[in-house]
Amino acid sequence: MDRNITVGVVAVQGAFEEHCTALDKLGVYVREIRSPSDLLTKINGMVFPGGESTAQGKLLRESGLFDIMLQMIKDGLPVYGTCAGMVLLAKHIENDERKHFAVMDITVKRNAYGRQLGSFMTTGDFGGIGKIPMYFIRAPYISSAGKDVTILSRDENGAITAAREANMLVTSFHPEVTDDLTVHSYFLSMI
Ligand code: GLN
DSSP: OOTTOEEEEEOSSSSHHHHHHHHHHTTOEEEEEOSGGGGSSOOSEEEEOSSOHHHHHHHHHHTTHHHHHHHHHHTTOOEEEETHHHHHHEEEETTOSOOSSOOEEEEEETTTTTTTTOEEEEEEEETTTEEEEEEEESOOEEEEEOTTOEEEEEOTTSOEEEEEETTEEEESSOGGGSSOOHHHHHHHHTO
16 A cells, blocks of 8 residues: 555564554554664654553653653654553553553543453444454553543443544554454554
8 A cells, every 4th residue: 555654663562563464464664663763764653552551661761762752742643552552642540650651631441341351352333434353451441531532432331442632543452463454544544
């Protein structure tokens, strides 16, 4: 499709390889981001993968990436946060003292489905585009969202599981572990 677009995939921890594969299938260039030098040439979008938000926040600060990324997001770079990535972008975290980028006007609850129901698969509508497989792994959900946030999906109990605000897209679930490219295509349409 568009080899003029480069998407950075944050690769300090977690499930970044699966995002690279999904984006590659959609025909864009992918660059793994591990240190500030990986951001010296332009990227058109950035993905924060699932994993462990506390560990990721720590590694991003230690590597010197944190402040650079925060400025890029504030300057309008399209970003997509999956699961732990959503926790990193949230302005408020219900059950954690820490905050990370705190740029998106959402409150998230970490490990919101409990530890016993650690991971499960369901299907649901995404953004009115259609039903897609939704794979949850110790996932957070969005317990409240500000007025400028567009809700893109909810779980069976009505909790918000995907949303967008301006240049920021987040999902509780992991589309990168399925073959469905709907969410990644949606993200590329934001670029
Ligand atoms: N529970 C993790 C966190 O809050 C996220 C889990 C995931 O990304 N699969 O960091």
